[in-house]
Amino acid sequence: MAAQSATPREQVRNFLPQRICEMIDRSPLPLWDEAEEIRLRLGRPLALHGRTGDLFLAASGAAVKPEQAYKPDRSDLERALQLISSSSLYAFEQELRCGYLTVPGGHRVGLCGQAVLEEGRVARLKHITGLNYRIAREVIGAALPYVSYFVDYHRQRVRHGLIISPPRGGKTTFLRDLARCLGSGAPELGFRAFKVAIVDERSEIAGSFQGLPQLDVGFCTDVLDACPKAEGMMMLLRSMAPEVMVTDEIGSEADAAAIEEVLHAGVAVIATAHAGSLAELQSRPGLRRLLQMQVFERVLFLGRSRGVGTVEQIIDPRSGKVHYRCG
Structure with missing residues (x-):
């Protein structure tokens, strides 16, 4: 097993656009510690999911109604894809066929967009419009x-x-x-x-x-x-x-x-x-x-x-x- 010294917060922010990280940083809520999912959907509200439910985040870091939330644009998603794929999505074609990538720390980034079919089977994804960062959190001693x-x-x-x-x-x-x-x-x-x-x-x-x-x-x-x-x-x-x-x-x-x-x-x-x-x-x-x-x-x-x-x-x-x- 790989030794993990970095916290989930430190690991995940390496794969999120800086602009999104700063919005989460500005929140008065302990979002980095409590979030289970961070969802970036093109042109739709920035959403975080935790044990208490969904929360929509404004650019100021405030929790707001969906229509008031920050809406990730194409540059946010392109930057996120660069970060999670080390700027080479082609190298992760097999993972993309499954619809997700796993990044260091065990965190999984799910992807949505348009499926490209070859011989009736999904070969890859293109025009990616949604990313779901699922934050892996161990609960040592739970069992x-x-x-x-x-x-x-x-x-x-x-x-x-x-x-x-x-x-x-x-x-x-x-x-x-x-x-x-x-x-x-x-x-x-x-x-x-x-x-x-x-x-x-x-x-x-x-x-x-x-x-x-x-x-x-x-x-x-x-x-x-x-x-x-x-x-x-x-x-x-x-x-x-x-x-x-x-x-x-x-x-x-x-x-x-x-x-x-x-x-x-x-x-x-x-x-x-x-x-x-x-x-x-x-x-x-x-x-x-x-x-x-x-x-x-x-x-x-x-x-x-x-x-x-x-x-x-x-x-x-x-x-x-x-x-x-x-x-």
Whole structure:
């Protein structure tokens, strides 16, 4: 894992136009510390998103109504593209095909514009008119109070687990820290470091830049970045001999088939999925298949009862036993 001495603020401002940085600097609010997204849309209001919702920013740094906000122009977007691509978008053609670039620090910049198709598939983007800076923030220790529920101490193995919540519920943040705990071990909790392998299809778990994780995912953790989940699980199974396979946002039939192969190899699986309940999970064929097979030994539900990312409940879906309930 790459050592990170710079703060998210220092990292992100290296890839934002100076004019935009100065507007955020002028705000009396702690925007650099609280913002989760900074959105630049051509000719439309400059917007920041945090835990309390959306905020529109004037050139003075004041929070204002959308119609009063600063509206990024073509020069702002061109400068932003120069900064995130080191002045060479062509060199990032593969990343552009996916619609985002990851920059040092693990921060991801999503892009919108006009898709260029070749043989019916997206080859690249042009006329880019929107950028979304998603600021990566680690929450070290978020999973530590709950990691023991995922460890079978008697057999010295990790239990198969699924972390679920509605979108933007903190799943990836929790998953990252759970991988860190398992990959580093916790002698104070009585378990060793496990060999963890992460398939990070969208570069959100480890926030890798040029293949190197920018976020802490554990000492004994290997990361396969920007690879489709199903294919990546097979690659890691063959090449890295993991004890635990970790991946984000499963749901397809291909994901389910790959997870079956991982299970047959005796490797634990920990994943996330978008859902608010087990009933919602059942509506997706791939997940329904895994639930019917009684794959998962622990399902952890995240909610917002005490803020985003609250662990609401941990259950054994096979027996229905509740192992933890918030409050």
